[in-house]
Amino acid sequence: MSDSSNTLPKFDVFLSFRGLDTRRSFISFLYKELIRRNIRTFKDDKELKNGRRITPELIRAIEGSRFAVVVVSVNYAASRWCLEELVKIMDFENMGSLKVMPIFYGVDPCHVRRQIGEVAEQFKKHEGREDHEKVLSWRQALTNLASISGDCSWKWEDDSKMVEEITDRISKELMIDTTRSNGSDLEGIDAHMKALHRLLNLNSKKSVRVIGIWARGGNGRSALAKFVYQNICQHFESHCFLESVKRISQDRHLSHLHEEFMIRIQGECLSKLRLKNQKVLLVADDVNKLEQLDALAEDFNCFGPGSIVIITTQDRQLLISAGIKLVYEVELLRFQKVRGLFRQLAFKEKDISAAFEVSLYRATNVAMEWLGCICGRSG
Incomplete structure (x- = not known):
């Protein structure tokens, strides 16, 4: 993973969806509402332009987002592009650098998780023309996604109410996430x-x-x-x-x-x-x-x-x-503050044993922050 985790995310939300099913309907409404709420959103429209390959730019967009909203629709699992993208999304989710929010639009999450019904038929076609290991990675990513608590479209009477509630929740989640990481x-x-x-x-x-x-x-x-x-x-x-x-x-x-x-x-x-x-x-x-x-x-x-x-x-x-x-x-922190910052970053606490005491008097703030983080990583 790149060092982008040390900088501010470029996007709040990465939208993953099957354009054939939802681009002109649900995704259009959802994206418009996210933008209206000033939620920085990456809408993946590359499927139309680039066909089969996941570009490095797309991977950076996924990595540079706080949340991935994955809209699983009827033909989602039929798309090689969507499945490849999903594998990348779940990789970052497993690393803990990305929170995934699934939306099951017109599909049963149980069918997605177990890959039965229409999803099973779609995977039969993949198995006839794709590498076995690749198909297994797609299956695992889809199973992992459907195991996350998500939203089902059948719970709402219309898409407008669904979009409103989902964007409300995303806004609240972003505020919590920012508070924890700031x-x-x-x-x-x-x-x-x-x-x-x-x-x-x-x-x-x-x-x-x-x-x-x-x-x-x-x-x-x-x-x-x-x-x-x-x-x-x-x-x-x-x-x-x-x-x-x-x-x-x-x-x-x-x-x-x-x-x-x-x-x-x-x-x-x-x-x-x-x-x-x-x-x-x-x-x-x-x-x-x-x-x-x-x-x-x-x-x-x-x-x-x-x-x-x-x-x-x-x-x-x-x-x-x-x-x-x-x-x-921005004035220099006094010695006591510098020492406290070093202890906090290096040992996740403000009280450490005398054996770990370090002379910091002539150190700069940046050197202490860097050294503290290095010690914190190495244990």
Whole structure:
């Protein structure tokens, strides 16, 4: 598994479905409602374009999602594409990096789990033209999926009520998932949040607020920005966290910053006209050149009232040159806090025996975080 687990997921939900059955009906309604609720959703339409092979881009989209919503319909098991995709989804589910939510649309989950009835006929065709081991992996993935508690379409009178309840549940699950993963128990974070709260002014109805988070070296500005983003994004109609703007600019032309933002904000390209009336949260992490801000300014100047843009950087002069007056400096944690953070990351507790005491006085915050995580992994 790649190190993407150490960064914010790119999508909240990955939608897996058989287009032949549901693309123009249930999936269309579900996707529209997910987007309306500002749930970043990847809708897999690649089956039509790429045929039989699962692309690396699709695997990254699955890995980069918090949840996979798998809609099993009448012809789902007849699709080699769907089954290959399902194997990848269940692999990440087994790793614990992805939560899977099955929806049984017009099919009996018992038939899916036991692979009887129509599902049995579909697998007979696969066995006649596919490798035996591959078919076994498909069967196992389908059995594992159907063993997860899911939603059955026959429980609802119509699709609209079903979509409403499912998206309600996804929204709640996302809030719980964010709360668990946002690092709210790390040393010193409460003090930072209290200080930032005055700058954020979430109740403001005025024009776009641009806030700079500045720190020398690796003193936690990115971690703080992620924490802030995860805790306030639900207050905005659209939101986006752009990791490592410096790297994006190095790898590609500055014009791609706009493209990257527009794709990430909701998993699809949006027009500036649409954003003009929306309350938007944008976090641009690790900005190191003024021209990067200029490129992004074309976007956030179009945001609606109450929008917030957060810029993180090591260069305070950059913020001054850009005319950003709301600046928060991430100060070095005091020695006691650094030692507490090291213990917490390395040993999952704040009290350890004297034998494990480490001299930290001259260490930086980043070094302690890195060393603590390494110790935590190695036991």
